[in-house]
Amino acid sequence: MKTKIYVNNEKWVAGITIKDEAELENNNMALHACKNPADVLENRRKLANFLDCRLDDFVCGQQTHSANFYQVTYADKGRGADSVNTAIPDTDALYTYEPNVLLCSFNADCVPVMFYHERSGIVGVIHSGWQGTVKEISLKLFHHLIQGEQCHPNDFHVQVGPAISQEKFEVDEDVYLKYNTLGYADDWIVYNGETDKYHIDNQQVVKKQCRLAGIPEEHITIDSTCTYKSPDGFSYREDKKSGRHLCFVMKKK
Structure with missing residues (x-):
């Protein structure tokens, strides 16, 4: 079970599954983007065993590139976990x-964000493709946690996971204008006059949103692996039938 672990101690575990040709469907973890759901469920069970938990401990959302977030309870x-029909609807965090x-x-080029809050014990995941980024899903969730849940920003620890790189994230003017309208993304946008395309570093824009929420720079880490270029990456832009990584975080007892 190929998995990249970012944190694993007595309090938290966070990481992301890796594309692996030795596994079923190359270790695809997404029921909404697969050839055989039974193979995906087998991959998820292997991940559960690896993490010393059960498949029915998993909680997944039906991701729609929204800015919607949801507080998960034991219920x-x-x-x-075993069906897209029971996932939390229209939710990307x-x-x-x-x-x-x-x-x-679940991610294949979109930016995954994992985080935990030292004092409150809150953990979370965010799916931020370009649509989620221009809708400011990360900024909105962290504002909610800081203002609504009284989480001090200095106690957050954020891991930005693998995503498509600026080199490979090539967009037309309509997408560029959505980023430009944010007012803080231009430092990570490059225009290519030969192709009339824009190249955007979505990871860095997401990091900026975390910083705007008040999270200290030193508490934000970026995995710069490009999902398009890396053999370990699932990339929707490279292959429209691509599988998905599973990005995860769990608070331990």
Whole structure:
């Protein structure tokens, strides 16, 4: 089971599954983008065994490139674990106070964000493709946690996971204008006059949103692996039938 672990101690575990030709469907973890759901479920069970938890500890959302977030409780355990029909609808970010709940996000080029809050014990995942980024999903969730849940920003620790690189994230003017309208993304946008295309570093824009929420720079880490270029990456832009990584975080007891 190829998995990249970013944190694993007595309090938290966070990481992302890796594309692996030795596994079923190359270790695809997404029921909404697969050839055989039974193979994906087998991959998820292997991940559960690796993390010393159960499949029914997983909680998944039906990702729609929204800016919607959802607080997960024990009553939600198992939602989306073995069927897309039971996943939390129209939700691209999940957070919880509960221990032993594995929050899941699925990614193939979009920016995955995993985080935990030292004092409150909150953990969360965010799925931020370009649409989620221009809708400011990360900024909105962190504002909610800081203002609504009274989480001090200095206690957040954020991991930005693998995503498509600026080199490979090539867009037309309509997408560029959405980023430009944010007012803080231009430092990570490059225009190519030969192709009349714009190249955007979505990871850095997401990091900027975390910083705008008040999270300290030193508490934000970026995995710069490009999902398009890396053999370990699933890339929707490279292959429209691509599988998905599973990005996860769990608070331990």
